[in-house]
Amino acid sequence: MATSATSTAVNGMHPTLPRVAFLGPVGTYTHQATSEFFGDCESAPQARIADVFTAVSSGSASYGVVPIENSSFGPVAETTEQLRTTELSVRGMLALRIGHALMASRKAEKGKLKRVFSHEQAIGQCRRYLAERYPNVEIIPVNSTAQAAERAVDDLEALAICSLKCAEVYDLDVVDTDIQDAGEANTTRFIVLSRSTVSLPSRYPISRPKTVDTAPEQ
Ligand SMILES: O=C(O)C(=O)Cc1ccccc1
Missing domain, CATH: 3.40.190.10 (Periplasmic binding protein-like II)
Structure with missing residues (x-):
């Protein structure tokens, strides 16, 4: 049983x-x-x-x-x-x-961002947004959105696509919110x-x- x-x-x-x-x-x-x-x-x-x-x-x-x-x-x-x-x-x-948010380290210079980390699902759900707003930023898939947030903590040239919860957990700056293409x-x-x-x-x-x-x- x-x-x-x-x-x-x-x-x-x-x-x-x-x-x-x-x-x-x-x-x-x-x-x-x-x-x-x-x-x-x-x-x-x-x-x-x-x-x-x-x-x-x-x-x-x-x-x-x-x-x-x-x-x-x-x-x-x-x-x-x-x-x-x-x-x-x-x-x-x-x-x-x-609802996906875009985040960066509090110390990052927001004009000098070179890469964006996230889970491939989150990247796929924000494709249009990334192509329009960050056409020159390298897209790097990682195991999860919260792992992306962890990577952005010490990488001052990085963005992370993750949940708003991660701003609190990883002490990141919120750059934009609700960035998913499907609203x-x-x-x-x-x-x-x-x-x-x-x-x-x-x-x-x-x-x-x-x-x-x-x-x-x-
Ligand atoms: O990476 C995460 O946070 C996950 O739980 C996988 C995922 C990624 C994007 C949308 C829903 C779930």
């Missing part, structure tokens, strides 16, 4: 928090999707989408969260590749409205994975309305 990775309160004790692997580091959209879906949980950020699958398969995390498809740019290549061969089961899904309609769907022997407790609804990626409180 499938077992759930959390238990209900016994003798007034709180259930153990589920350990959830997601595409990290802190501040990715997948991190936001994880918090949205699980609420309180033990975070296990992973450097790559493939590492999320490995963490769940090996049992080092009970659940995994990965992005699967964007409304304008389409399937997330690393996820669809993993789904070909994985033995993991899809247990839930949710969609987030994605308000830009949505990404995420899936929740587990081993086939691990079920999803009923307190996690598997279908829910879209949520909006909001700016951090000032």
Whole structure:
């Protein structure tokens, strides 16, 4: 029988928090999707989408969260590749409205920016914006949008496309907001994975309305 990775309160004790692997580091959209879906949980950020699958398969995390498809740019290549061969089961899904921001180090000279880092999905969702506003800037794909933010902290010639949350987490300057070509309609769907022997407790609804990626409180 499938077992759930959390238990209900016994003798007034709180259930153990589920350990959830997601595409990290802190501040990715997948991190936001994880918090949205699980609420309180033990975070296990992973450097790559493939590492999320490995963490769940090996049992080092009970659940995994990965992005699967964007409304304008389409399937997330690393996820669809993993789904070909994985033995993991899809247990839930949710969609987030994605608003991308452009950021740079507080010390960067904004007229001397030479490169922009981001996840290939974010780059794809902002293609037109980049071509129009930054035609001469080199585009460098990295493992996630929050990794892009990390790279921009010490690179004074770099921009990062990431979520507004990253301004707070990585102490970056916000250069522009809502730069995605599809505007308000830009949505990404995420899936929740587990081993086939691990079920999803009923307190996690598997279908829910879209949520909006909001700016951090000032
Ligand atoms: O890199 C991230 O923050 C991710 O979670 C992947 C991603 C990138 C762009 C839109 C949605 C998800």
